[in-house]
């Protein structure tokens with residue numbers, strides 16, 4: 001009776017990794033329990049997720065090595081893995097589940113950075129934004145419901161919004177990774193999309209300093225002004241103060257990403273006999289809701305959905 005916060009299946013977004021082939025299920029070593037799936041398997045799992053009541057899935061491609069390049073041009077290929085995955089899900093589930101797509105170049109670049117780099121390896125903001133706009137359009141054309149720029153370039157939300165409107169995609173939403181920190185919690189994800197081994201240096205010239213909170217509010221403010229429909233804070237548990245600050249200050253849905261390293265920590269605790277999976281999953285997800293999240297991206301989404309459905 002006195003409970004202040006609720007956690008529901010409709011709060012969950014399930015991030016999924018896509019790979020080439022048919023009937024493929026490739027475990028990701030650093031993410032026990034998570035696999036890369038080929039489009040056919042992915043479509044079946046998306047259907048099952050819809051049946052569990054999960055409202056949305058987030059797609060990340062593991063692009064073949066020979067399709068990666070300095071300029072990440074594969075991101076603009078209308079038949080790339082991401083676009084094929086979107087179409088496979090649409091064929092299997094129709095509009096029964098939302099499809100959220102990642103806008104950033106790291107799954108497509110040979111250097112693993114999210115944007116175009118200069119001779120020194122520095123990521124060039126404005127040139128990158130031009131490519132991101134084309135990438136977002138490519139995903140919208142293939143049927144994405146929500147494009148989610150995770151690159152942290154400045155100015156991309158406004159330009160993507162304009163391009164979507166002009167191309168007749170007025171109903172495609174933008175969920176901005178507005179406050180994304182340069183974090184040590186992304187390691188397993190980089191393994192999953194195959195960019196980890198390629199990455200030289202770090203992403204600190206565009207992702208945020210974990211020491212900063214006021215800057216997160218400035219980033220969120222800019223993205224809302226440019227037309228973001230919702231904003232995201234990432235990683236999750238270590239940044240719930242940022243979620244709360246954004247929620248208190250702005251009237252916009254706030255999401256958080258319980259990222260790969262957070263998932264791996266829970267699974268490692270379970271494997272070590274240091275905690276109970278079900279309890280850890282539900283407690284951490286409830287903490288996101290208590291902090292003010294409208295929803296959570298989590299690799300435990302299907303597990304949590306089964307628990308919540310009893």
Ligand code: PBG
Nearest residue numbers: 104106150185186189259260261
């Ligand atoms: C990159 C991207 C990353 C994640 C989502 N999109 C990693 C990074 O910034 O290097 C991380 C998600 C996770 O760790 O689960 N565009």
